Amino acid sequence: xxxxxxxxxxxxxxxxxxxxxxxxxxxxxxxxxxxxxxxxxxxxxxxxxxxxxxxxxxxxxxxxxxxxxxxxxxxxxxxxxxxxxxxxxxxxxxxxxxxxxxxxxxxxxxxxxxxxxxxxxxxxxxxxxxxxxxxxxxxxxxxxxxxxxxxxxxxxxxxxxxxxxxxxxxxxxxxxxxxxxxxxxxxxxxxxxxxxxxxxxxxxxxxxxxxxxxxxxxxxxxxxxxxxxxxxxxxxxxxxxxxxxxxxxxxxxxxxxxxxxxxxxxxxxxxxxxxxxxxxxxxxxxxxxxxxxxxxxxxxxxxxxxxxxxxxxxxxxxxxxxxxxxxxxxxxxxxxxxxxxxxxxxxxxxxxxxxxxxxxxxxxxxxxxxxxxxxxxxxxxxxxxxxxx
Numbered sequence: 001x002x003x004x005x006x007x008x009x010x011x012x013x014x015x016x017x018x019x020x021x022x023x024x025x026x027x028x029x030x031x032x033x034x035x036x037x038x039x040x041x042x043x044x045x046x047x048x049x050x051x052x053x054x055x056x057x058x059x060x061x062x063x064x065x066x067x068x069x070x071x072x073x074x075x076x077x078x079x080x081x082x083x084x085x086x087x088x089x090x091x092x093x094x095x096x097x098x099x100x101x102x103x104x105x106x107x108x109x110x111x112x113x114x115x116x117x118x119x120x121x122x123x124x125x126x127x128x129x130x131x132x133x134x135x136x137x138x139x140x141x142x143x144x145x146x147x148x149x150x151x152x153x154x155x156x157x158x159x160x161x162x163x164x165x166x167x168x169x170x171x172x173x174x175x176x177x178x179x180x181x182x183x184x185x186x187x188x189x190x191x192x193x194x195x196x197x198x199x200x201x202x203x204x205x206x207x208x209x210x211x212x213x214x215x216x217x218x219x220x221x222x223x224x225x226x227x228x229x230x231x232x233x234x235x236x237x238x239x240x241x242x243x244x245x246x247x248x249x250x251x252x253x254x255x256x257x258x259x260x261x262x263x264x265x266x267x268x269x270x271x272x273x274x275x276x277x278x279x280x281x282x283x284x285x286x287x288x289x290x291x292x293x294x295x296x297x298x299x300x301x302x303x304x305x306x307x308x309x310x311x312x313x314x315x316x317x318x319x320x321x322x323x324x325x326x327x328x329x330x331x332x333x334x335x336x337x338x339x340x341x342x343x344x345x346x347x348x349x350x351x352x353x354x355x356x357x358x359x360x361x362x363x364x365x366x367x368x369x370x371x372x373x374x375x376x377x378x379x380x381x382x383x384x385x386x387x388x389x
Contacts, residue, residue, distance in 0.1 A: 005192030011095025023165035090195030098130035130162035219315030222249035230307020257322035275342035276314035
């Protein structure tokens with residue numbers, strides 16, 4: 001873990017973000033190099049209290065804002081995947097203009113969307129241009145109310161600080177002195193140790209979500225292949241004709257979750273395959289599906305539906321087992337737990353999901369259209385699980 005902290009500074013166009021950065025780091029502070037893929041600039045002078053990632057301005061029109069938000073999200077993903085702790089984001093400043101009260105909610109929503117990879121990193125909302133002293137307290141309360149309505153912001157909001165970055169002349173005789181800069185620096189320095197730990201957790205969670213997404217793709221493709229294999233006029237009572245598809249799928253999932261290839265790992269994979277295909281639980285579930293009353297399907301369609309469902313359930317179960325091992329909650333030696341889990345999942349989910357699938361295609365269309373519908377519904381079921389996670 002790096003011995004300094006990184007602060008991501010983000011704000012809409014014209015909020016005074018650059019002025020704020022120079023007020024904190026000094027008027028001579030200059031970006032040493034550009035970020036990747038957008039206008040992001042990095043201030044990393046060792047004499048500065050922390051390193052600043054200037055995310056650029058969210059443009060004034062919708063297209064420009066969306067472009068910048070997309071660039072920041074891509075940059076964050078690159079940071080999360082490069083494996084370098086020095087590039088983590090440890091605190092975030094949301095720069096929101098204090099004199100534009102009507103836009104505060106909208107600005108916070110956009111800034112949150114742009115930075116949502118960093119799910120637990122502390123956030124400081126900086127109310128720039130807070131010239132009207134009487135409005136500062138009201139704006140702070142508005143920000144807190146806005147953040148309280150959003151799960152991530154409610155969890156991550158660490159402080160709301162009204163700021164006047166430089167002396168502002170109201171007229172020839174009246175001025176507003178700088179406000180909030182020492183407090184902003186102090187709060188940020190206090191948050192950095194917590195933010196370093198949070199960033200590590202956020203990156204691990206992002207990488208895990210990425211693995212889940214890739215696993216869903218593997219399972220969906222394998223289920224489609226299983227549907228095609230199951231449609232051939234061969235007995236499926238013990239699901240052995242699916243073994244090549246399932247073996248390939250389980251192997252791909254094991255590789256994705258970095259399970260390894262030693263003897264213990266191979267034993268685990270064999271246990272999963274056996275529990276999902278030739279165990280009594282699997283045979284009972286398959287038999288129950290073949291005997292569902294009121295199903296009007298040709299034998300090839302029925303076999304295709306069962307085969308695709310079997311592969312999907314085994315794939316989902318395998319991914320769950322491998323994720324537990326990847327996270328350290330289980331080990332590759334926990335084969336008995338894996339067997340019991342797989343048998344329970346097959347006996348419960350296969351009948352539930354399979355019956356639902358058979359009911360949807362029963363009595364509709366031609367045999368070929370029914371098989372196509374089965375493949376499509378299986379893929380949708382697997383890929384749409386992302387929204388539920």
